Amino acid sequence: MxxxxxxxxxxxxGLIATAxxxxxxxxxxxxxxxxxxxxxxxxxxxxKVASTAKxxxxxxxxxxxxxxxxxxxxxxxxxxxxxxxQIRTNNLNLASGDKNVVRSAKQPAILWLSYNVHGNEANSTxxxxxxxxxxxxxxxxxxxxxxxxTVVIIDPCLNPDGRERYVSYFNMVSGKVPxxxxxxxxxxxxxxxxxxxxxxxxxxxxxxxxxxxxxQQRLVAYHNxxxxxxxDFHEQSYNEPYYFxxxxxxxxxxxxAWQREFQVTVGKNNAKYFDENGxxxxxxxxxxxxxxxxxxxxxxYNGAIGMTYEQGGIRAGLAVITSDGDxxxxxxxxxxxxxxxxxxxxxxxxxxxxxxxEFKKYFDQSTTNPPGIYKSYIVKAQNIGRLRKLAExxxxxxxxxxxxxxxxxxxxxxxxxxxxxxxxxxxxxxVNLQQPHAVMANVLFEPQTLVTDSxxxxxxxWALPYAYGLNTYGVKEAISGSFNFIAEKSESIxxxxxxxxxxxxWNSVNDAQTLIAxxxxxxxxxxxxxxxxxxxxxxxxxxxxxxxxxxEKINRDLISILGQVAKDYNTSFYPISSGYVERGKDFGSQxxxxxxxxxxxxxxxxxxxxxxxxxIWHFFEQELNYPITMISAQSVNNLDINKINTLxxxxxxxxxKLGDQLSTWIAAGGKIILLEDAITSIVGKRxxxxxxxxxxxxxxxxxxxxxxxxxxKDDLENxxxxxxxRVNLDGSHPLAMGLGKYYYTLKTDxxxxxxxxNGWNVGTLKENSYVAGIAGEKVKKxxxxxxxxxxxxxxxxTIIYLGASVLFRxxxxxxKQLFTNALFLVN
Numbered sequence: 001m002x003x004x005x006x007x008x009x010x011x012x013x014g015l016i017a018t019a020x021x022x023x024x025x026x027x028x029x030x031x032x033x034x035x036x037x038x039x040x041x042x043x044x045x046x047x048k049v050a051s052t053a054k055x056x057x058x059x060x061x062x063x064x065x066x067x068x069x070x071x072x073x074x075x076x077x078x079x080x081x082x083x084x085x086q087i088r089t090n091n092l093n094l095a096s097g098d099k100n101v102v103r104s105a106k107q108p109a110i111l112w113l114s115y116n117v118h119g120n121e122a123n124s125t126x127x128x129x130x131x132x133x134x135x136x137x138x139x140x141x142x143x144x145x146x147x148x149x150t151v152v153i154i155d156p157c158l159n160p161d162g163r164e165r166y167v168s169y170f171n172m173v174s175g176k177v178p179x180x181x182x183x184x185x186x187x188x189x190x191x192x193x194x195x196x197x198x199x200x201x202x203x204x205x206x207x208x209x210x211x212x213x214x215x216q217q218r219l220v221a222y223h224n225x226x227x228x229x230x231x232d233f234h235e236q237s238y239n240e241p242y243y244f245x246x247x248x249x250x251x252x253x254x255x256x257a258w259q260r261e262f263q264v265t266v267g268k269n270n271a272k273y274f275d276e277n278g279x280x281x282x283x284x285x286x287x288x289x290x291x292x293x294x295x296x297x298x299x300x301y302n303g304a305i306g307m308t309y310e311q312g313g314i315r316a317g318l319a320v321i322t323s324d325g326d327x328x329x330x331x332x333x334x335x336x337x338x339x340x341x342x343x344x345x346x347x348x349x350x351x352x353x354x355x356x357x358e359f360k361k362y363f364d365q366s367t368t369n370p371p372g373i374y375k376s377y378i379v380k381a382q383n384i385g386r387l388r389k390l391a392e393x394x395x396x397x398x399x400x401x402x403x404x405x406x407x408x409x410x411x412x413x414x415x416x417x418x419x420x421x422x423x424x425x426x427x428x429x430x431v432n433l434q435q436p437h438a439v440m441a442n443v444l445f446e447p448q449t450l451v452t453d454s455x456x457x458x459x460x461x462w463a464l465p466y467a468y469g470l471n472t473y474g475v476k477e478a479i480s481g482s483f484n485f486i487a488e489k490s491e492s493i494x495x496x497x498x499x500x501x502x503x504x505x506w507n508s509v510n511d512a513q514t515l516i517a518x519x520x521x522x523x524x525x526x527x528x529x530x531x532x533x534x535x536x537x538x539x540x541x542x543x544x545x546x547x548x549x550x551x552e553k554i555n556r557d558l559i560s561i562l563g564q565v566a567k568d569y570n571t572s573f574y575p576i577s578s579g580y581v582e583r584g585k586d587f588g589s590q591x592x593x594x595x596x597x598x599x600x601x602x603x604x605x606x607x608x609x610x611x612x613x614x615x616i617w618h619f620f621e622q623e624l625n626y627p628i629t630m631i632s633a634q635s636v637n638n639l640d641i642n643k644i645n646t647l648x649x650x651x652x653x654x655x656x657k658l659g660d661q662l663s664t665w666i667a668a669g670g671k672i673i674l675l676e677d678a679i680t681s682i683v684g685k686r687x688x689x690x691x692x693x694x695x696x697x698x699x700x701x702x703x704x705x706x707x708x709x710x711x712x713k714d715d716l717e718n719x720x721x722x723x724x725x726r727v728n729l730d731g732s733h734p735l736a737m738g739l740g741k742y743y744y745t746l747k748t749d750x751x752x753x754x755x756x757x758n759g760w761n762v763g764t765l766k767e768n769s770y771v772a773g774i775a776g777e778k779v780k781k782x783x784x785x786x787x788x789x790x791x792x793x794x795x796x797x798t799i800i801y802l803g804a805s806v807l808f809r810x811x812x813x814x815x816k817q818l819f820t821n822a823l824f825l826v827n
Contacts, residue, residue: 020052021136024129032126033331036167039160042125043069046132046156053136055081062217065198068160070217075135077147080108087151088225094360095226095303097367097436103360109352112153112227113341114295117204119162120194121235123313123333128156130334131341146349153225158214159203166194170317178318180327186317192610200614207298209811210396223398228355229305229348232295233337235313239323241280242336243287243310244270249453251289254371254439255300258358262305269347270340279336291458292443301440303362311336363436370438374474377445379465381427385508386468389813391429400435402481403427411473414447414465422473430481447474448772459722461773466724466744469814499548499575501587502562506542506738512820514571515544516626519597521561524551527825529591532584534576542737545592598646598823601629603636607657612650612675615807637661641668651676663687667795673822675802687794690801691754693786716776722748723773727763727788734825735762735791738817745804746812750779752786753803763789791826798826
């Protein structure tokens with residue numbers, strides 16, 4: 001590595017040790033950068049500094065899934081710290097959208113520094129200790145002035161579980177002296193790696209969705225402060241230099257000119273110090289500002305200047321030889337992140353007045369003149385279960401909403417993609433964009449996001465109405481709701497002395513939780529394969545039935561069990577007085593089949609996408625509370641049908657791991673659920689009848705020749721970074737029950753399959769199925785028609801094909817219904 005040039009006395013002044021606050025080297029017992037520090041030692045160091053320094057307040061804001069502490073260090077000068085709560089409250093008032101709020105002349109700007117959201121980008125947490133020590137020991141006048149103008153919030157590690165996975169592995173395999181050879185095992189993590197959290201989620205893609213406990217707790221703290229500037233520290237390949245803002249295109253149109261301008265201001269100041277030291281860096285490339293759930297875009301859509309900083313160094317360990325023959329050390333990486341941390345503080349402190357005035361202007365503008373074509377979004381209450389989930393997501397993001405009203409309107413119908421007349425009903429959810437968090441609301445709801453450059457880093461479509469399967473209208477006028485709560489249905493459920501049965505309608509994941517709770521209590525549940533009408537009430541296919549007589553034989557306290565489950569899951573059990581129905585088949589028919597509780601195994605290991613297995617694992621443990629057995633791909637061929645009758649193969653590349661023994665298990669009554677590329681692994685194997693649909697070569701146009709200068713750009717014709725498609729459903733099949741006529745899926749690849757000759761084509765694409773997001777012309781042709789979701793019988797068993805992600809990052813709520821159908825309804 002090039003010899004480190006001293007930045008300046010200004011930056012080094014804070015490194016002079018004092019008698020009060022120990023340096024990281026003194027506390028840890030080794031020079032910072034010579035070892036990776038376990039998370040608990042980092043926590044202990046932050047607590048030690050907070051206990052000795054007068055200008056620090058430590059806040060523990062939560063714990064990870066594995067029980068590790070999440071904390072913030074809040075620093076400023078002593079005068080600001082003495083009135084810290086007043087500063088915080090005043091700052092939130094600036095974000096209230098109230099134009100009458102006057103900013104105090106003494107109000108400092110707030111800078112939030114987030115380190116180590118990806119666990120194996122591990123230099124960030126080491127850097128945080130150096131930044132903490134420097135600011136706790138501010139001795140030079142310039143740093144003191146920076147702290148007078150700024151409150152600094154340091155989160156030393158957003159992902160302790162992932163980081164500890166990486167650090168434990170590295171410390172276990174590294175030798176006495178670091179081996180810089182890239183082929184050494186210390187530079188090659190085992191699956192699943194340290195990047196994700198406990199459930200293998202990428203926390204840097206979870207900011208808006210808040211599906212993970214770390215994110216949920218952090219965002220409470222974040223919204224309690226609402227900083228003016230937020231920096232998310234990362235690492236990229238160790239063969240890359242350093243990246244800092246300004247960002248690349250595409251940049252969302254709701255990001256303001258000031259937010260873009262200040263990224264340039266920060267970038268130029270960072271560049272000044274990197275130039276002094278001869279360190280390589282780049283800006284305006286690769287890292288865009290579109291997808292709303294990143295650590296830079298989420299703050300941007302909430303009024304801050306959000307930025308990503310990327311140091312080369314993933315899996316670099318303590319030292320690694322890069323492709324240009326240089327040796328990159330952990331100490332080098334700490335120096336670089338420390339420099340941008342301090343340089344950004346300098347920029348924020350210098351421009352604190354402008355930052356605060358633009359911050360207030362942002363929220364005032366949001367309230368009086370919100371962005372976007374539509375000024376209100378009205379979500380129809382067609383599914384109360386999913387509507388409640390949507391309302392909870394909005395609450396977590398501080399987005400205001402209301403319910404109901406009594407008027408007719410004209411608006412853009414998300415389902416038909418046409419302007420139509422409609423009426424607001426009592427439980428319809430209304431988001432009026434005249435509110436402080438209008439930008440965030442508009443970004444999450446807009447039916448089609450404008451994308452100025454196809455070279456985007458993530459998905460390009462995420463509209464909540466499609467993800468939640470709730471039809472929505474975009475309205476060009478500001479509409480206010482009349483109620484702040486969902487009205488419970490005032491249905492007149494007749495009292496029946498001794499019911500023949502009870503019925504539960506199947507509409508959401510909540511109903512799957514009800515089913516699980518009943519089966520755990522040994523209640524026998526039947527499902528209606530066909531709809532029926534009795535007592536003047538219609539019950540759709542998929543409804544659950546509890547027959548009194550067959551359950552009282554084994555459950556004398558049946559009535560009390562049903563009452564408790566109804567209370568726990570807010571479920572309505574409809575009593576039915578007779579087995580003789582008015583329309584449909586009587587209750588002695590075979591169309592009312594018993595549902596057995598599945599015994600489920602999920603394949604995990606290096607053949608599997610860690611994201612896919614994580615989504616499944618999290619769904620079972622955190623939402624369904626249902627037991628699963630994790631097995632290796634090698635164990636698939638030795639399944640015992642008496643112990644495991646349902647097998648899930650997550651997205652992955654299984655190669656030849658799936659042998660002929662699997663067909664015997666399926667024929668004996670096993671159910672196998674194949675997700676995404678797991679389908680590719682079994683094409684052409686017995687007993688799977690599915691075939692990938694091939695694109696006709698004769699229809700291909702001549703490839704458009706690109707210039708050498710365009711070599712790093714996506715081939716737009718073949719691009720599909722993440723687009724929404726409308727899937728036509730066979731509503732009579734159990735896989736589609738409770739979902740309606742259409743399902744909206746997120747497609748991130750061009751794979752589609754031929755309709756099954758011997759099976760059921762439950763979810764198919766037809767002409768004009770494309771809805772939103774980037775999908776190149778060739779991709780659109782390939783996805784014009786075909787099957788995405790299907791099922792076939794094999795012997796006494798069932799094979800289910802799910803050709804698109806149904807649990808995508810755990811926020812694709814409608815897909816959870818499809819997945820639970822596959823688990824519990826399809827036999």
